[in-house]
Amino acid sequence: MKTFAIAKRVLTELSRDKRTLALMFVAPILIILLLSLIFSASSTTNTKMGVVAVPTKLEQRLDDTEHVTVKRYTTESAAKKALKTDRIDAIVQHKDNQYDLTYANVDAAQTTAAKMAFKNALTNQTITGLQQKLAQTTAALAAVTHQQPQKQQSTKQVKIINHYAYGDADTGFFNKILPILIGFFVFFFVFLISGMALLRERTSGTLDRLLATPVKRYEIVFGYMLSYGVLAIIQTLVIVLVTILILGVQVVGNIGSLVLINLLLALVALSFGILLSTFANSEFQMMQFIPIVVIPQVFFTGIIPLDSMANWVQVISYVMPIRYSGAASSAIMLRGTHLSALWPEMIVLLVFLVISTILNITGLKRYRKV
């Protein structure tokens, strides 16, 4: 019963703090809208290539490639100058029967795009050459055997039809990071606000006063969990609904499962927040935990692919709670995975939760011996 009274009090306090509430609900939505604009507007790289003494046909082909613009230079030095001043991203030069490519290489994506574009153009050129030769041969053969040449069946282009298991052709990086971002927001705000709240209880003396009543230590911790759990559920729902209704993002799996995963994460964040607040003596010191506890988690959530990291770096990710919620949320949102298949992630989150909660309940002994 006292747990409910504490939860009610924490929620009443929060409801009177309009700015904090706005921060919890409006800030994530704003950031998500902003990110969707940034990532959805253009997912392709436009490359400008300079050509020097390249055969006209190849130059034409290169120019016909999507997202590639070609500019012709008469001399190598003129092209190099353009490269230096950032007017073009790569130079293609034909000399001594070979192609020399020079890349500005200030943006790896540009370099890759230029490499690909040139390779494709060259391959297409070769294929067309072969096709022409084939046609000539066939014609010559027909003339010899006096037969009608077969219609160019073999040279007809094969049509490619794309199907997407998730989303559509516009699905991009934003959709990949969205499930992770939801978890990040839940973690960040619950961690910070609950940590601050408990810090304030400690510095204002209300915690001491509270512990001078017969309330049990776990009732205080559970009261906090209950109230912030409610808050995290609302926050997740708001973010998910905004992304579905306004951004039209497809959620394949169950929204309830998504909320449950984020609730678990929020409780872990709450426990971490309360735990770390005991090491802070002021709100500013609490803020200092952000670069240590919150920011590193972003790197290990899957926003940057984990497989691309060195093995020993990957090991660090195992102690990051957002990694597990990120993996689970992604599976639910993108592949529609059922909760029953996500028990390893849920168990790890539960272990984080149980350990930090026990530490918190025992930690309160510092203020009352029983």
Added chain:
Amino acid sequence: MAETMISMHHLAKRFGKQVVLSDINFDVQKGEIVGLMGPSGAGKSTVIKAILGMIAVDRGKATVFDTQMPNRELLARIGYMAQTDALYDTLTARENLVFYGKMKGLDKTVLTHDVEHVAMVVDLLSDLDKRVINFSGGMQRRLSLAIALLGTSDLLILDEPTVGIDPALRQKIWRELHQIRDAGRSILITTHVMDEAELVDQVALLMAGKVMAFNPPEILKAQYQVDSIESVFLKAEGVQL
């Protein structure tokens, strides 16, 4: 004979190298107001925290209702007012009272009645539904006292309850405290206000971690051959009168 409500035996406590309490012995009987007096830094709040079990003592023991502290359940029978106001700023006075009442384990009907009563004692009835953040320092102190008065506690432990409270209201509060005493409940109170020391039944004079004297005010005055507790205090501190 009177029942003993609080009993302290050879309490000792040090923080690091600094000895705060060296040897504290005194009792609080049923139906008695004991004033714990002493200069700031004498260890008054430490004594109170030891009684409540908020700090662990190094030596000796404190018992409340014949049970050794710390003991969580006993806290339900103690009304405590801390030196800091310890209020939730964004809540109203009533919400603060109800919350702490619930934490104390009071049931709803008792609580509704008590909230009105204690608010009346500290003259906050008309401000019950205002938020604490808009309260003056004195009003916050009064609300803090009101919280301690909630429920019919057998024992009240009040740490500097009348700081920043106007004389007229202070008188009213003391009348209430005397009524509580006359109803057979006990009060341990710390104060800096010397004329308040005349209003208690026993004065425990705390200096340098020791109880220098423990007597009713009249006897104390006779002992030190002075006519006010203030002079007792000065004399005990060694100030030339």
